[in-house]
Amino acid sequence: MRIYIIINNAKENQELASLRDWLLPMLMNGQVTVADAEEIVEEKLGMVAEERGRYSRVANR
Numbered sequence: 199m200r201i202y203i204i205i206n207n208a209k210e211n212q213e214l215a216s217l218r219d220w221l222l223p224m225l226m227n228g229q230v231t232v233a234d235a236e237e238i239v240e241e242k243l244g245m246v247a248e249e250r251g252r253y254s255r256v257a258n259r
Contacts, residue, residue, distance in 0.1 A: 217242060 217239060224230045230238070 213243060 221230070221235050221238065225232070225235055
């Protein structure tokens with residue numbers, strides 16, 4: 199069962215890397231906005247971006 203999880207994660211990582219490589223140049227040169235990119239990700243992968251929230255710093259240990 200664990201091998202299927204590993205294979206699925208590897209496939210998802212490849213899809214995300216491919217989408218990143220395609221979207222990043224367009225974001226950087228202004229061809230698309232972040233909102234456009236979120237819609238594209240949702241359409242292509244069925245994923246929804248996390249809601250924007252506050253982040254706090256973690257103290258050094």
